[in-house]
Amino acid sequence: MFSNRMNILYLIVAGFLAVLPFVYDSRSMLILLSQVFIFAVLAMSYDILLGYTGIVSFGHAMFFGIGAYTVGVFMKRFEPETSYFLLAVLVTILLTAVVSYFVGLLTLRLKSHFYAMLTMAFAGLFLVLAEKWRTVTYGNDGFTFRVPDFLKDRTDFYLICLGSMVIVFILLKRFTNSPLGRVLQAIRENEQRTESLGYSVLHYKVIASVVSGVIAGIAGILYAVSLRFVNTSVFTMDITLDALLMTIIGGVGTLVGAIIGAGIIEFSHHWLTELAKVHWIFERWIIFFGIIYILAVMFFPMGIVGSLQKLKFRKKKKTSIPVESEAVSQGDS
């Protein structure tokens, strides 16, 4: 696993992040970073769909929301104890797996935009369900809940989020580099050809959908726990768009890109709002936020990681032999 320079770099960064709370005691920085980790998990799960299987989903919030509500309802209805929390995690995994399986079966036969819109419809139905099932969800206002003790301390929770992100990253790295992961990339490139190589495409897509759904559910759990509050916003398009943006800004099909994307979006958001207090120009900081997206596309057309990889590659092989490494698919492994 730790065979090359890239992996050593990852290790250093992870190590740095792990000791950070003990040397730099800023709560809001911890919270911000926890937020980054949570969204990084969500974005990585999205990358499995977008970057590795080549499908755009507009309904990813569905799984995120299921995770968030499951843990919320469990903590509210029962006791905020570790055992119930673990039960909630288990139920989330089950629910997201089942839902992503069936939604996958129903939707994955559809072509690009139609698939995207159908997933959006399903996510929309979950949103309405959360709105209408008021006895459990308290409607769109949502509800607050308590969390088990081990999740209360911000530093501990920070470490848990970091740990989750690292584990998800390692698992997904393995997953995407496995023979199965390679077939997913083949599907992204040419679905029909994959089929005639003897791979049953739908099975693979459903597997991708389930893996991605379950991980999104876990991100949802962490998110709800971080707020100790859940409302219908977890099912909205905004969540899906966030995941989408983070994945794209970072570079699709790279996994690290998703993490970097989450960091960039959360931090530039943070800094821009801070600037808003400093100078009136930034009062409308959202404009600058939008400009960041636009500039990102112009200067990093393949996302930060994707474009950097290409650059690195160019330097290495400036030759007239038209040989190109798998910049798009192989990622950084």
Added chain:
Amino acid sequence: MDVLINLSLNGLATGMLIFLLAAGLTLIFGLMDVLNFAHGGLFAWGAYSGIWIYTSTGSFFIGIIGAILTGMILGIVTERWIIKPVYGNHVQQILITLGLMLVLSEMLKVVWGPNQISAVTPDYLSGSWEFGGIIIIKYRVFIIAVGFAVFLAVQYLLKKTKIGLVVRAGVMNKEMVQSLGVNIQRVFMFVFMIGAGMAALGGMLLGPYSGVIYADMGMEFAILAFIVVVIGGMGSFTGSVMAAILVGLSGSFMAYYVPDLALAANMLLMAVVLIFRPQGLFGTKG
């Protein structure tokens, strides 16, 4: 009976309004295959500029013209600077147009302030006629008429000129149309401009319909427009009209007969259509 007629009429009118909102997107997304998330921004700008011109000149008609022009200018600028570099790449389109969307809707607040703005119907279009139990709202009749006019005009443009063909060909293989002597960039810009103009028109007409315009109207209605384009079948203009009317009618009837599901009406409709007709109502298979 009266109820049925009322529901159908209002559903039809709402459908036509939705069609007006979606018509531009049918060109930009359906035909040119650009996932334009900034579409909502274009019609919010149409609404604001149109209503502003209307209230300052007092002429609804000039307001409409103003809105369309604003939309077209924005369309050209958008196409030139934002869309051109990302044709054919959905992933980049999503990111860059979402960025533009943020810029557009925040700029609205910079120019016109964060408050909602009321939009009134001109006198000659306000009020309603009543025949027995049937209420016919004048402004809705107007919307239906404009909807049909736009439909016919665009249909003419697509069927009687080569533009529709050239755009579709350009989307499939840009190099090849150019090799055939077509300045596809100019054609794309033109079609984008028309699409943006129609979006602006839709936004402008929405104002008096609901009586108010606000900066966030863009995203809200853009989703509706996307729904219409997709369930109509990508790029089919007839499909868009039908889908829009279907959305209007289903909203109207569900709100009356199954109010509990009214919130989910659009999503249910979309799910049902796509599960049973994965290519959309008027989409061609494959």
Added chain:
Amino acid sequence: GSGTEKSGGTEGKEGNDEPKNTEPIKIGVLASQTGGLEAYGKQTLRGFELGLEYATDGTNEVAGRKIEFIIEDTETKPEVAVQKATKLLEEDEVDFLVGSSSSGDTLAVLPLAEEYEKIMIVEPAVADSITGSEFNKYIFRTARNSSQDAVAGAAAIAKDGVKIATLAPDYSFGRDGVAAFKEAAEKLGAEVVHEEYADPAATDFTSNIQKIIDQKPDYLFVVWAGANSPWNQIADMKVQEKGIKISTGAPDIAALATMEPLVGMEGFTVYYHDLPQNDINKWLVDEHKKRFNGELPDLFTPGGMTAAMAIVEALKKTEGDTDSQKLIKTMEGMSFDTPKGQMTFREEDHQALQSLYAIKLEKKDGVDYPVPVLIRELSPEETAPPIRN
């Protein structure tokens, strides 16, 4: 958590042992400065600033301690609200929280007030659950809640034998509002014959209105918020011509402009700048105009002012002591002056009981929107909502 112990502990000591504390008192204000509720956020903030100034006679000092406030934008997103609130509590070590513009944001922040044991003044979020099921003892609300609105709405129109239909958006705000209204209206002898809930984002409300017309009620009571509204279509469907009177809460000025079709309707309001006749309000209106080139205070401006005044009043009573337990004791049952007359924090749920106003919308010369004209003031007792925590 560690944070709790640290801040809670030291604050307590300082408060008790050193009576002559001269450190500034810090207030963190959460409001929507961007996003959908931006306009409300701005009103609250202006009001708050004016309120501090008024309550401290321009010194911004109470019991020898300076008052500082830090504003944070929640962007109307719960996760941002939590981030910002934590920052205020942890880094700025504020003694009070005030906010916020949205019920969702506020609900998400409530547990933090409890965790850090700091008083939070809720303003202007309306959800009943804030002082209801989600209540904790650190929460005080100067804003009126949905139920108070509803009770006021009922008081304005409900009488023996009156048949009322309701129209509300199909989400918590609408559902809560109608439930409270129904309870209050029925108490007054009226009958709610039909409840209609509409998709708040709908383009077309005629189906809903059609159904209401079918029920032939005497009144149509509308609970509404948000820009997308049914007023135009209510007029187009000739509801009033059919003998159904409309009643609803008057919103802020920008939204009043869209209610042209409802001129003549009777309902209620939380505030309009010429309704409460008292010195504080007069000062508010004058100062506001002076400072913001002629603009009038709007729906939630007095709320912001009220929140500031409540805090200063409490601090005066504790002589600058910011110990939360002490403050809670002080504030429970505390009456204080506001631009809307005297308010009182109810002991049980810390909801401020306050006056609301039965009004009628009228056209006025020189004003380009329908103006709420006072019919009568509804006393705090009259509009007291049920206790639900």
Added chain:
Amino acid sequence: MTAIIETKDLSITFGGHTAVDSVSISVPHNHFKSIIGPNGAGKTTFFNLLSGQLMPTNGQVMYKGSEITKLSPTKRTRAGIGRSFQITNVFPNLTVMENVRLAVQSHEGVRFQMLRHFRSFNKFEEKAEEWLKLVLLDDKKDALARNLAHGEKRKLEIAMLLALNTEVLLLDEPTAGMSLEEVPAILEVIRKIKQRGDRTIILIEHKMDMIMDLSDSIMVLFNGALLADGTPKDIMKNEMVQSAYLGGLHSEHAAEA
């Protein structure tokens, strides 16, 4: 000799146009059969029916005695029917190596392995490299498939088919667009496979010399229907074939040969 592939009254109609019209053939084990016929005669469509890309409107496809008419392309590939495509059909953004490696992986039956690192399957890459050598493409193994010149893509297409190592090989104009110089090499590869004697090959080509050289039998499709099926010599003598397919120049050519 038993038949490995058989069709019975195989037909397919696209909205009124019958592209393949009641074709019944039988291909023995380890046979080399070529299909010729004018453009649009239904040759590729016939392949699509054999490989499962299309479902017939009528008739049956038998493989080793059992019916496979309703089987998906995936299942047929796994059962042992592999094909190459007339219009180059590869994974454009993957490397040449990865394209072939995927085929090897499928042949090895490694499908749902999701936690082991793909590089631990080193032998796949070695295998893939061998195939690439065979089709003279090993010097391009790290290039992205989309950057290949046309002829190179054709070679890749063949390598992928060979890597599947199926019992039946359906080759749809494998050498179209390949340079004069390299055709012989590819021919050699095909010839070798044929000589090994354990593969059944069906070939669609318009290059008559190649067909004459390799085929055990030739079938002729005309407007979807089977016009003739016989030895190369018989087919070349067929007047219909001469006038409607080969044309003047080629008749001379054929006569020469």
Added chain:
Amino acid sequence: MSTLLKLDQVETFIGQYHILQGISFEVPKGEVTVLLGRNGAGKTTTLRTIMGLNPAAKGSVLFKGEEIKSLPTFTIANKGIGYVPEDQGIFAGLTVEENIKVAVKKENEETLQRLEWILDLFPDLKKFWKKPGGLLSGGQKQMLSIARAYVNDNELLLIDEPSKGLAPIVVEKVMESIQQMKDKTTIILVEQNFMMASTIGDSFYIIDDGRTVSNGSMNLLREDEEMRRKYLGIA
């Protein structure tokens, strides 16, 4: 005879790859010039460079004496240059009719006549007039691609491997059609089918590794076995 097109030391990069490293040739008006060479030699890239699809970085491309190296593709096309790409470039979702309609530059009598001539040449296209191009057979697509280039009154046609996928008899027809057009239209042909190339070609250029390495009249090549073996690997 005058020179219609002249390439002088053309170099083309695709991305950072130096694909064409010195292509020079002249195309006399009214002749068929054939480009030959191995797979990957750069024949297609040469045609794309002329069309402006992969613009030349160095050297010059003169069409009727005018430098067209840095003009946009559509302008080049509108100067009277038609192109049949090697991948046919069919608009899959458009019908045969629409594919041709997109190509037509002037809708006049002459065009109609040419269309009639084309449909006689390729009756299959007439038969499948309303069929989406993507559903045609491989050979039919090739015919459609050729038809699209023929339908306009072009001075110069760039044809990339027309015989690919065509039945022998159709190849013959295409050859005939090229002969018929010769008086009005000049042709650059990339062709692997030596029989076809040698029959209709007037002169040839051999490209290897992005350079023109040899040229001469077709007669010469037909007779010079040595040269054939050296550059084309055939006897």
